[in-house]
Amino acid sequence: xxxxxxxxxxxxxxxxxxxxxxxxxxxxxxxxxxxxxxxxxxxxxxxxxxxxxxxxxxxxxxxxxxxxxxxxxxxxxxxxxxxxxxxxxxxxxxxxxxxxxxxxxxxxxxxxx
Amino acid sequence: xxxxxxxxxxxxxxxxxxxxxxxxxxxxxxxxxxxxxxxxxxxxxxxxxxxxxxxxxxxxxxxxxxxxxxxxxxxxxxxxxxxxxxxxxxxxxxxxxxxxxxxxxxxxx
Numbered sequence: 001x002x003x004x005x006x007x008x009x010x011x012x013x014x015x016x017x018x019x020x021x022x023x024x025x026x027x028x029x030x031x032x033x034x035x036x037x038x039x040x041x042x043x044x045x046x047x048x049x050x051x052x053x054x055x056x057x058x059x060x061x062x063x064x065x066x067x068x069x070x071x072x073x074x075x076x077x078x079x080x081x082x083x084x085x086x087x088x089x090x091x092x093x094x095x096x097x098x099x100x101x102x103x104x105x106x107x108x109x110x111x112x113x
Numbered sequence: 114x115x116x117x118x119x120x121x122x123x124x125x126x127x128x129x130x131x132x133x134x135x136x137x138x139x140x141x142x143x144x145x146x147x148x149x150x151x152x153x154x155x156x157x158x159x160x161x162x163x164x165x166x167x168x169x170x171x172x173x174x175x176x177x178x179x180x181x182x183x184x185x186x187x188x189x190x191x192x193x194x195x196x197x198x199x200x201x202x203x204x205x206x207x208x209x210x211x212x213x214x215x216x217x218x219x220x221x222x
Contacts, residue, residue, distance in 0.1 A: 104156030
């Protein structure tokens with residue numbers, strides 16, 4: 001266990017559905033991240049939060065909406081996704097932003113049908 | 114734009130056969146990098162941080178080194194449980210980390 005917990009581990013959703021991914025970290029870290037990992041591609045940073053404030057939004061489509069209510073919790077709200085959004089979505093946290101190593105959750109395997 | 118390149122893409126070794134993985138990147142000034150291990154269907158697991166040229170770190174059968182232009186992950190006498198994809202990313206302190214595509218290592222018994 002890395003101290004970063006993601007739920008659910010697997011999710012199948014239709015293109016008209018609305019769902020949310022949840023991430024919780026028990027490490028006392030101040031920064032949290034959402035990454036997307038597609039087959040045969042490097043990890044892609046989606047969003048960064050430092051002390052609950054969003055500091056990076058990597059040109060992510062608006063059908064992905066992040067929420068960070070406090071330093072320990074991070075959500076990714078999904079709506080009207082496309083099949084090409086199917087991927088492994090990873091949450092990570094680090095003590096002091098990208099200066100320090102990030103610890104990843106186990107990921108949510110998302111399939112859009 | 115920073116680019117991180119890992120080689121080889123895939124590596125098959127016999128148990129006990131030592132080898133090295135490479136990570137090179139182009140950045141405006143050397144600032145180190147991170148190494149991770151990723152098992153199928155799981156999130157990356159942090160291994161090492163290297164901050165400056167000449168720095169070395171070890172963990173069990175793994176040893177990471179950093180030069181001015183690239184990093185190596187040396188695997189000594191690997192075992193089947195070392196099979197995984199090894200990722201490098203950097204640099205620490207950048208506005209965004211850039212990840213390489215990884216080296217998929219398979220160690221055969």
